[in-house]
Amino acid sequence: MSPTVNTNSSNIIDFVVKQGNGVKGLVDSGLEVVPKQYIQPVEARFDASKVVPEESIPIIDFTNWDDPDVAESITNAASKWGFFQIVNHGVPLKVIEDMKAVVHSFFELPVEEKRKYLKENSPSETVVRLATSFSSEAEAILEWKDFVTLRYASEDEANTFWPPIIKNQAVEYMKKSEVVIKKLLGVLLKKLNVKEINKKLEYPLMGSMRLNLNYYPRCPNPEVAAGVGRHSDVSTITVLLQDEIGGLYVRGIENDTWVHVPPIDGALVINIGDVLEIISNGRYKSIEHQVVANRNKSRISIPIFVNPASDAVIGPLPQVLENGEEAKYKQVVYSDYFEYFFSKAHDGKKTIDYAMI
Ligand SMILES: O=C(O)CCC(=O)C(=O)O
Numbered sequence: 169m170s171p172t173v174n175t176n177s178s179n180i181i182d183f184v185v186k187q188g189n190g191v192k193g194l195v196d197s198g199l200e201v202v203p204k205q206y207i208q209p210v211e212a213r214f215d216a217s218k219v220v221p222e223e224s225i226p227i228i229d230f231t232n233w234d235d236p237d238v239a240e241s242i243t244n245a246a247s248k249w250g251f252f253q254i255v256n257h258g259v260p261l262k263v264i265e266d267m268k269a270v271v272h273s274f275f276e277l278p279v280e281e282k283r284k285y286l287k288e289n290s291p292s293e294t295v296v297r298l299a300t301s302f303s304s305e306a307e308a309i310l311e312w313k314d315f316v317t318l319r320y321a322s323e324d325e326a327n328t329f330w331p332p333i334i335k336n337q338a339v340e341y342m343k344k345s346e347v348v349i350k351k352l353l354g355v356l357l358k359k360l361n362v363k364e365i366n367k368k369l370e371y372p373l374m375g376s377m378r379l380n381l382n383y384y385p386r387c388p389n390p391e392v393a394a395g396v397g398r399h400s401d402v403s404t405i406t407v408l409l410q411d412e413i414g415g416l417y418v419r420g421i422e423n424d425t426w427v428h429v430p431p432i433d434g435a436l437v438i439n440i441g442d443v444l445e446i447i448s449n450g451r452y453k454s455i456e457h458q459v460v461a462n463r464n465k466s467r468i469s470i471p472i473f474v475n476p477a478s479d480a481v482i483g484p485l486p487q488v489l490e491n492g493e494e495a496k497y498k499q500v501v502y503s504d505y506f507e508y509f510f511s512k513a514h515d516g517k518k519t520i521d522y523a524m525i
């Protein structure tokens with residue numbers, strides 16, 4: 169039987185955050201209205217009238233990824249939209265389907281099982297952690313999302329610490345995705361006059377990777393809550409696998425517009441993060457996005473955050489500035505940037521001000 173919760177009291181935070189029931193626990197307990205802790209101020213709510221349905225981010229066939237025309241469409245999309253989808257990327261459909269299936273299996277586990285991965289119980293909180301919202305200790309209003317965050321440092325570490333129910337499928341998914349990530353970074357960096365990504369450059373580009381498993385329960389009042397509030401990612405790039413529900417919106421080219429990212433079976437959504445914007449001195453754009461929860465159905469998404477190593481120093485590349493271009497961003501230690509992001513609620517594109525000159 170689902171645990172019951174008194175929705176009129178601050179027991180909500182205790183039930184959702186501390187006891188690890190998550191938003192899913194709230195919904196499973198029969199809740200039919202969004203509690204006040206989830207009601208966003210009017211200015212932060214999603215405004216459906218700002219959606220431009222005829223616009224869409226580019227969809228790129230990745231088969232011939234190093235063909236100059238394909239490379240050009242990737243770098244153009246990264247400069248113009250900061251977002252694109254790739255198909256025929258080489259991650260087998262079976263690996264993708266298995267990955268999505270185990271994410272559902274994990275969130276369907278009894279809370280007693282999932283609770284083992286809360287920060288205070290986790291065998292290693294940096295490697296595996298179950299949480300809810302975005303940065304629940306720093307937020308006044310919570311987001312309608314539960315998640316697991318997993319560090320992918322090595323197969324061995326993953327095999328030791330990741331939850332058994334997802335481990336094999338998730339490691340396989342990471343191994344296949346890593347090949348795509350290296351190809352993508354190769355194409356994106358080549359255009360910035362970087363000939364090859366050697367071991368030294370891997371460190372500030374992809375020295376640490378995180379796989380997140382996001383679960384957005386159905387939401388009785390999606391118009392007042394946020395699945396994920398407006399933000400840009402603090403990654404180098406993000407590779408996102410989403411299910412068939414939809415709800416991810418990207419800031420459009422025209423001022424004050426939003427564009428839906430339609431689910432495409434087997435596709436991966438790629439977006440440029442703040443780190444690549446900084447490294448490219450603004451040539452590639454890290455674009456704001458947000459997630460609107462669904463009234464009738466739960467949704468899952470699975471982002472891989474390709475991040476610099478935490479002690480890497482990030483700044484515009486010498487190759488980008490070699491023709492005398494002025495640096496727009498300063499050098500920052502990645503862990504400082506990352507911690508700043510999580511020290512506050514989602515706030516659109518404001519995190520990057522931290523690195524602006
Ligand atoms: O769920 C999604 O589609 C996107 C999630 C997201 O933006 C994030 O986790 O940074």
Ligand SMILES: [Fe+2]
Pocket residue numbers: 399400401457
């Ligand atoms: Fe994001």
